Amino acid sequence: MKGFAQPLGLVAIVLIVVGLILAQGMMAPPIEEGGHGAEEAQGENIETTQSTPVPVQSDLKKFDTWENVVSFLSTQPQGGLYGGRMMETFTVTKGVAAPMAAPAAANAESAATDSSSGAAGATDYSTTNIQVEGVDEADIMKNDGKYIYAISNGNIIILQAYPASEMKVLSVLNQSAYANIFINGDKLVAFGSEQYKWDPIVKPLESQFAATVKCAAGARCIMPPYYPQSSSQFIKIYDISDRSSPKEIKATNLKGDYVAARMIGPKIYGVFSEYASPSFPRPLYAVDGIAREIAPAEINYFDVPFESHQFVTLLGFDLNNLEKEESRKIVLMGYTQNIYVSPENAYITYTSQDNYVPQWPVYGEIIKPVMAEEYLAKVAAVDASDVSEWRKDSLKVSAAQDFLQSLDEKKRNELYQNIYEKQLEIAEKNTEPAETTQIHKFVLGEEITYAGKGEVPGHLLNQFSMDENKGYFRLATTLGEVWDSQTPSKNNIYVLDSSLKTVGKLEGLAPGEKIYSARFMGNRAYLVTFKKVDPLFVIGLEDPAAPKMLGKLKIPGYSDYLHPYDENHLIGLGKDAVDAMREDEVAGRELDFAWYQGVKLSLFDVSDVSTPKELATYSIGDRGTESYALQDHKAFLFSKDKGLLVIPIRLAEINKAKYPNGVDPQTYGDFTFQGAYVFNVGLEGFKLKGRVSHASAEDLEKSGEYYWGQETDVLRSLYMDSTLYTVSEKFVKANSLDTLAEEGSVELPYEETRFYPEPMIEPMIAVSAVKVG
Numbered sequence: 121m122k123g124f125a126q127p128l129g130l131v132a133i134v135l136i137v138v139g140l141i142l143a144q145g146m147m148a149p150p151i152e153e154g155g156h157g158a159e160e161a162q163g164e165n166i167e168t169t170q171s172t173p174v175p176v177q178s179d180l181k182k183f184d185t186w187e188n189v190v191s192f193l194s195t196q197p198q199g200g201l202y203g204g205r206m207m208e209t210f211t212v213t214k215g216v217a218a219p220m221a222a223p224a225a226a227n228a229e230s231a232a233t234d235s236s237s238g239a240a241g242a243t244d245y246s247t248t249n250i251q252v253e254g255v256d257e258a259d260i261m262k263n264d265g266k267y268i269y270a271i272s273n274g275n276i277i278i279l280q281a282y283p284a285s286e287m288k289v290l291s292v293l294n295q296s297a298y299a300n301i302f303i304n305g306d307k308l309v310a311f312g313s314e315q316y317k318w319d320p321i322v323k324p325l326e327s328q329f330a331a332t333v334k335c336a337a338g339a340r341c342i343m344p345p346y347y348p349q350s351s352s353q354f355i356k357i358y359d360i361s362d363r364s365s366p367k368e369i370k371a372t373n374l375k376g377d378y379v380a381a382r383m384i385g386p387k388i389y390g391v392f393s394e395y396a397s398p399s400f401p402r403p404l405y406a407v408d409g410i411a412r413e414i415a416p417a418e419i420n421y422f423d424v425p426f427e428s429h430q431f432v433t434l435l436g437f438d439l440n441n442l443e444k445e446e447s448r449k450i451v452l453m454g455y456t457q458n459i460y461v462s463p464e465n466a467y468i469t470y471t472s473q474d475n476y477v478p479q480w481p482v483y484g485e486i487i488k489p490v491m492a493e494e495y496l497a498k499v500a501a502v503d504a505s506d507v508s509e510w511r512k513d514s515l516k517v518s519a520a521q522d523f524l525q526s527l528d529e530k531k532r533n534e535l536y537q538n539i540y541e542k543q544l545e546i547a548e549k550n551t552e553p554a555e556t557t558q559i560h561k562f563v564l565g566e567e568i569t570y571a572g573k574g575e576v577p578g579h580l581l582n583q584f585s586m587d588e589n590k591g592y593f594r595l596a597t598t599l600g601e602v603w604d605s606q607t608p609s610k611n612n613i614y615v616l617d618s619s620l621k622t623v624g625k626l627e628g629l630a631p632g633e634k635i636y637s638a639r640f641m642g643n644r645a646y647l648v649t650f651k652k653v654d655p656l657f658v659i660g661l662e663d664p665a666a667p668k669m670l671g672k673l674k675i676p677g678y679s680d681y682l683h684p685y686d687e688n689h690l691i692g693l694g695k696d697a698v699d700a701m702r703e704d705e706v707a708g709r710e711l712d713f714a715w716y717q718g719v720k721l722s723l724f725d726v727s728d729v730s731t732p733k734e735l736a737t738y739s740i741g742d743r744g745t746e747s748y749a750l751q752d753h754k755a756f757l758f759s760k761d762k763g764l765l766v767i768p769i770r771l772a773e774i775n776k777a778k779y780p781n782g783v784d785p786q787t788y789g790d791f792t793f794q795g796a797y798v799f800n801v802g803l804e805g806f807k808l809k810g811r812v813s814h815a816s817a818e819d820l821e822k823s824g825e826y827y828w829g830q831e832t833d834v835l836r837s838l839y840m841d842s843t844l845y846t847v848s849e850k851f852v853k854a855n856s857l858d859t860l861a862e863e864g865s866v867e868l869p870y871e872e873t874r875f876y877p878e879p880m881i882e883p884m885i886a887v888s889a890v891k892v893g
Contacts (some may be wrong), residue, residue: 183416193398195514214262238578241266242840256383258300259754261836272849272868277527284843284854284863290364302383306361316352353378374405382461386439403431421452423508449568460586466562478513483520486538495523505587574620587640596638615664626667639682650678658729670729680750694720697787715785718745742789744772757837765799766837787876810860814848819837
């Protein structure tokens with residue numbers, strides 16, 4: 121069990137330990153476990169008055185039987201023990217995506233015969249804004265210089281877009297909820313979710329893993345979730361050599377959640393996660409309707425406690441050889457949060473805030489002296505086993521809880537009270553859980569190989585907080601929280617070698633602030649932190665063992681996203697801000713923060729690293745103004761050669777006439793526009809060329825102040841030669857890059873729909889009656 125960060129009531133303690141008993145009572149985990157790696161797990165130093173950090177083990181282990189997978193998952197001190205255990209039953213049907221005829225649109229003609237990739241297209245066209253050169257990122261829109269492939273309302277729309285005067289919808293892929301796509305020559309790769317009939321796959325395995333689902337007399341029954349996970353994530357590959365008639369050529373379905381995907385040349389890599397349950401201890405996926413056989417030895421793990429476990433599956437496909445079976449790697453880990461992929465390696469990371477606190481010292485002190493012989497024998501058997509120390513702790517606590525349940529209510533409650541008081545005593549002496557970023561490295565070759573595990577203090581903001589350069593992995597983290605005055609946050613840079621051992625660090629930047637954006641560029645890193653003003657830090661990484669701060673710049677506001685303009689200049693996209701410390705606002709109070717305002721563009725000059733400068737700024741709107749590009753870099757279109765910058769903007773403007781006594785900085789503006797802002801950009805700064813909107817005046821009027829996420833929102837932009845294309849879920853519009861005069865428009869076959877899953881009623885399940893075959 122985890123150390124108590126705050127005192128818990130007696131009732132809560134009783135509920136927790138009862139839950140532990142019931143969940144642990146599902147099965148009797150085998151004491152002996154095979155399949156360990158080359159090094160044996162080291163025993164942990166058990167302390168009763170101090171949190172014990174979870175040890176970082178470099179040796180990845182494997183299981184030899186499914187029973188040992190069940191045993192491992194069942195002895196987790198956190199999520200692996202709490203909650204109902206059940207055999208999941210799936211009764212939904214698999215949807216089959218198929219192209220349908222493109223419906224008539226505002227100015228779309230029927231599909232033409234010229235729909236192959238061989239027809240001439242643009243000689244100069246934009247691609248998805250990515251982090252790493254050569255590593256494409258899945259997105260809701262792609263183009264190849266002639267065709268636009270866009271996701272609208274869960275459907276994939278294929279349009280002939282070049283030339284703009286001949287724009288038309290060629291085909292629509294529907295009947296699935298598509299979320300992201302790749303284009304590789306005449307192949308389209310789609311990711312999404314759909315209802316999938318798992319029963320034919322699950323049923324043959326029930327004899328091996330199945331559970332008895334009837335409620336035994338007196339047993340606690342757990343109702344399954346109201347909306348059980350009956351859907352699947354999919355990867356579907358289409359032949360689009362005829363754009364008017366795409367053909368599905370491969371489909372993979374996975375139970376769990378989609379995390380991210382990348383494309384490197386013809387190789388597609390997808391990352392998925394699935395909750396690991398001891399009642400069905402096998403990750404589930406199928407290719408073209410046939411389950412992939414997974415041996416227990418393919419389940420890799422570290423013998424350390426987690427709050428919960430996820431099967432994290434990394435799958436790789438070769439689009440040039442789809443007959444070849446996909447490569448895969450499956451690792452049990454906490455969960456997945458941010459990923460970074462270089463042409464050679466993938467890094468999966470997540471934040472951990474757990475300190476493992478052994479519980480047997482408390483139970484042993486209070487309960488062992490009064491335990492019956494049969495329970496003492498169980499404890500002795502655990503002590504004599506060769507499992508790791510944290511598992512021994514969990515198994516002995518389970519034996520103690522079994523004994524407690526054998527007592528009368530008065531004696532049981534008395535002992536629970538003693539346990540509770542002792543745990544409170546320990547909690548008062550415990551340190552706060554250590555916040556760390558856990559890093560798992562995979563090598564992407566012909567096979568996917570697990571390459572190591574590491575950790576650094578703090579948490580990451582997003583994928584741009586990571587970078588690989590010349591064999592080193594660099595990270596920018598924030599440790600702690602801005603609002604914590606006792607232990608204020610601080611920001612750090614860490615450099616790890618190829619085995620994920622820390623070789624260099626720079627800690628303690630901007631105490632009391634947090635990272636809002638980060639960008640690594642060669643031998644430099646750029647950080648933006650914020651609380652009241654925007655410090656831009658320039659970090660030197662020439663010597664991996666000795667990162668150092670080269671210079672910093674403090675300006676109002678902050679940048680959510682940093683984009684390289686060239687080697688010595690950066691574009692920042694974020695928000696303006698106004699200091700809250702104003703006499704007429706605070707009336708003597710200390711308000712140590714700032715009010716964010718409208719969207720702000722900045723151009724930074726870092727040619728002199730010791731004195732970075734803000735060369736130019738451009739402010740858009742008032743408080744309430746937003747941009748999809750603030751949270752999603754793929755909505756940011758930039759071309760240095762064309763001097764072009766395009767970002768989607770939701771504009772909020774304050775009518776000052778409504779505020780005769782002045783406008784307070786926390787006042788929101790009224791919504792007046794949504795669309796693409798088109799800029800000329802150079803070292804002299806930003807110049808607004810014009811705006812493109814897909815919303816009619818009626819649309820804007822109906823939206824009101826709560827406008828957000830409408831089907832006419834411009835989500836992406838691209839260019840082909842001298843034409844700018846803007847894409848919403850309802851339209852694709854083409855405008856001249858020179859004059860922004862409209863050159864064409866297509867209304868997409870958008871249909872307003874909402875999907876609400878129907879509840880699946882399953883029988884009550886007795887967690888104490890689960891039997892493992």
